[in-house]
Amino acid sequence: MTAGLALPAALAAAPARAQPSAAASWPSRPVRVVVAYPPGGSTDVLARTIVPRLQELIPGATFVVENRPGGAAVVGTQAVAQAAPDGHTLAxxxxxxxxxNAAMLRGLPYDPLADFAPVGRIAEVHHALVVPASSPARTLQDLAARGKGGGRLAYASSGVGSASHVIAESFVRREGLAATHVPYRGGAQATTDTVAGVVDFFVSTWPQVVALVRDGRLRALGIGAPQRLPDLPEVPTFAELGAGYMAVDAWFGLWAPARTPDAVVARLGATLLRVLAEPEIVARLQQQGFAAAPLDPAAFAAFQREEVRRWEELVALTGIRLEG
Structure with missing residues (x-):
């Protein structure tokens, strides 16, 4: 090669070496973390526990939790799927x-696998069936008897097609109960109306109701834990009650839009794992009813693929589908 050709090549390579990596230059503006539910629900509570610590561990970063509920959690989730893949909008x-939603909603305007880059799994929670403290039902069998004895039960859910809806409807169908579904836009209002006795029961994520159960404002008739909880040993597991089919855990994670630079996803994922390894965070999650369940981006992607298949089976069993 002549000197005349070598010099331009060297000059051309210099700017590339000088350019910062995607991870090093991120974030360059505030990062929005979209929660597709109203304030006060389990997903929102988790976000407001985890996100401030993410911000503290990433120098110069500003993270903002943004609630965008609506459409069976489609509105906020779709917004992230369509956001610029630069790490500044997360779900x-x-x-x-x-x-x-992939199994349940016809015409879903996003693909939960193809349109997102998994950052990491955060936590898991059990579901519990709760009734108002004033309810005459002291056991799950009592509640079922009310729905079979000529009366009609009303049950809340955090939304049509939510896990709380699917689990409760499984109970109703398997037991042959007369029951009316009362959907809410998120778990907060469903919980409030259950406490008030507007509905007869609610299958809720445990973090949503644990404080109210401890305070005696709600009564838990069963929980989807593998064994009774040490702090509430009087609450039987669904398996003990012969209702093991109701033991469907909820799980929570963080995603970026698809095509977000791998370096940004890796940095976010590594930081999230640091947060979830901190004893103080683990303790806070436990107090709120969550169990820390960290997975890195690759492991979380594999887990999510299996869960999509699992929910296809659950939806086939209940017949619950939504129209997009």
Whole structure:
């Protein structure tokens, strides 16, 4: 090669070496973490526990939790799927937004696998069936008897097609109960109306109701844990009650839009794992009813694929589908 050709090549290579990596230059503006549910629900509570610590561990970063509820959690989730893939818009979602909706919602305007880059799994929670403290039902069998004895039960859910809807409807159908579904836009209002006795029961994520159960404002008739909880040993497991089919855990994770630079996803994923390894965070999650369940981006991607298949089976069993 002549000197005349070598010099331009060297000059051309210099700017490339000088350019910062995608991870090093990120974030260059505030990062929005979209929660596709109203404030006060389990997903929102988790976001407001985890996101501030993410911000603290990433120098110069500003993270903002943005609630964008609506359309069975589709509105906020779709917004992230369509956002610029630069790491400045993320979704903190769950099994509904990134698994169940794919099986349940015809015309879903996003693909939970193809349109997202998994950053990491955060936590898992059990579901519990709760009734108002004033309810005459002291056991799951009592509640079922009310729905079979000529009366009609009303049950809340955090939304049509939510896990709380699917699990409760499985109970209703398997037991042959007369029951009316009362959907809400998120778990907060469903919980409030259950406490008030507007509905007869609610299958809720445990973090949503644990404080109210401890305070005696709600009564838990069963929980989807593998064994009784040490702090509430009087609450039987669904398996003990012969209702093991109701033991469907909810899970939560963080996603970026597809095609977000791998370096940004890796940095986010590594930081999330650091957060979830901190004893203080683990303790806070436990107090709120969550169990930390960290997975890195690759492991979380594999887990999500299996969950999409699992929810296809659950939806086939209940027949619950939504129209897009």
């Amino acid at each position: 903190l979602g769950n099994n509904q937004t990134h698994a169940a």
